[in-house]
Amino acid sequence: MREKRGQLLVENVIFIILNLVFLTIMILFVVKQGAGASILEQSYAKQISLIIDSAKPGAIIKINMLDAKKVADEKGVPFEEIVTHEKNFVTVRLSEKGGYTYTFFNDVDVEIYPDDVFYIITVDKKIGGEND
Amino acid sequence: MIRGKKAESKIISVYWFVILLLVATGIIVMVNVFYGSPYDIRRIEAEILSENIANCISPGGEINEDLLSPTEIFKEEFRDNFLSRCNVTLDAQSEFKDIQYYLEIEFTKKDSPKRVLFEIVEGNPNFKEDCNLDGTKHEKLVQCVQKEFYSMGEKGTLYSIKMTSMVRKTEQNAK
Numbered sequence: 001m002r003e004k005r006g007q008l009l010v011e012n013v014i015f016i017i018l019n020l021v022f023l024t025i026m027i028l029f030v031v032k033q034g035a036g037a038s039i040l041e042q043s044y045a046k047q048i049s050l051i052i053d054s055a056k057p058g059a060i061i062k063i064n065m066l067d068a069k070k071v072a073d074e075k076g077v078p079f080e081e082i083v084t085h086e087k088n089f090v091t092v093r094l095s096e097k098g099g100y101t102y103t104f105f106n107d108v109d110v111e112i113y114p115d116d117v118f119y120i121i122t123v124d125k126k127i128g129g130e131n132d
Numbered sequence: 133m134i135r136g137k138k139a140e141s142k143i144i145s146v147y148w149f150v151i152l153l154l155v156a157t158g159i160i161v162m163v164n165v166f167y168g169s170p171y172d173i174r175r176i177e178a179e180i181l182s183e184n185i186a187n188c189i190s191p192g193g194e195i196n197e198d199l200l201s202p203t204e205i206f207k208e209e210f211r212d213n214f215l216s217r218c219n220v221t222l223d224a225q226s227e228f229k230d231i232q233y234y235l236e237i238e239f240t241k242k243d244s245p246k247r248v249l250f251e252i253v254e255g256n257p258n259f260k261e262d263c264n265l266d267g268t269k270h271e272k273l274v275q276c277v278q279k280e281f282y283s284m285g286e287k288g289t290l291y292s293i294k295m296t297s298m299v300r301k302t303e304q305n306a307k
Contacts, residue, residue: 015145015148019152022152022156026155026156026159029159029160029163030159030163033163033164033167034167036167039167042170042171043171046171046173049173049177050173050176050177050180053177053180053181053184054180054183054184087223088221088223089225101225102304103223103224103225103232103301105177105181105184105220105221105222105233106184106219106220106221107215107216107219107220107221108219125219126219
């Protein structure tokens with residue numbers, strides 16, 4: 001009888017451990033999906049575009065890009081090359097073959113450069129613009 | 133008795149395995165649907181565009197003096213250089229792509245709201261009709277934001293300004 005009770009306890013412990021393993025795998029899956037390069041590229045490109053659109057000339061904005069840095073380091077992309085901009089569009093690239101580009105409508109002079117785990121965005125009036 | 137219990141626990145574990153499989157499939161499908169659809173920021177973009185234009189044509193609640201003369205005549209020159217005067221560029225990512233924005237601004241007097249005195253139109257008018265579609269049909273095609281506010285001329289005349297801003301960018305924001 002005592003042996004049977006012991007067996008029951010072991011079965012229950014194994015059952016609970018297996019459930020916990022399953023739960024952990026599921027959580028890791030969800031977290032990994034949310035931190036994927038393509039999702040981060042899209043979210044950062046859109047965030048930066050919206051920031052530039054709503055910024056007034058003279059604004060200096062600092063964005064923490066630690067998440068992006070971790071992914072870029074894994075994929076072998078230097079942090080200085082993650083965010084680039086040309087004319088009125090911003091590109092965020094976290095993997096060699098990837099990259100996401102989004103346009104903004106604010107016609108201003110934009111400078112984007114890295115600083116530690118941050119990216120600094122400076123917005124100024126366009127030189128030679130109508131309102132100068 | 134013990135044999136019956138063993139069989140029962142085996143059946144339960146098979147059921148449990150099936151339940152786990154169902155839960156796992158559900159989670160995988162939901163996560164893929166959630167992360168597979170892009171973030172739709174077009175409404176926010178259209179709101180910001182409207183605000184920027186409103187600040188440009190009516191800074192501080194008075195109509196921009198470059199737009200309305202002291203004798204209260206709207207200036208054509210402002211309309212011609214509207215985008216550069218308001219620091220807005222509607223250019224597409226490449227020359228081969230269509231412009232993804234549309235802007236329409238109507239000026240009327242507060243006491244005669246039906247008579248449009250001046251109008252500024254910029255961008256791509258092709259998707260203007262999509263805004264008039266019923267219900268949520270148009271939301272995937274284009275995001276439209278309409279705003280109306282009052283602004284004063286130099287002589288104290290009150291003008292009503294009706295503004296419509298539209299952002300398409302469907303491929304990047306809707307699935």
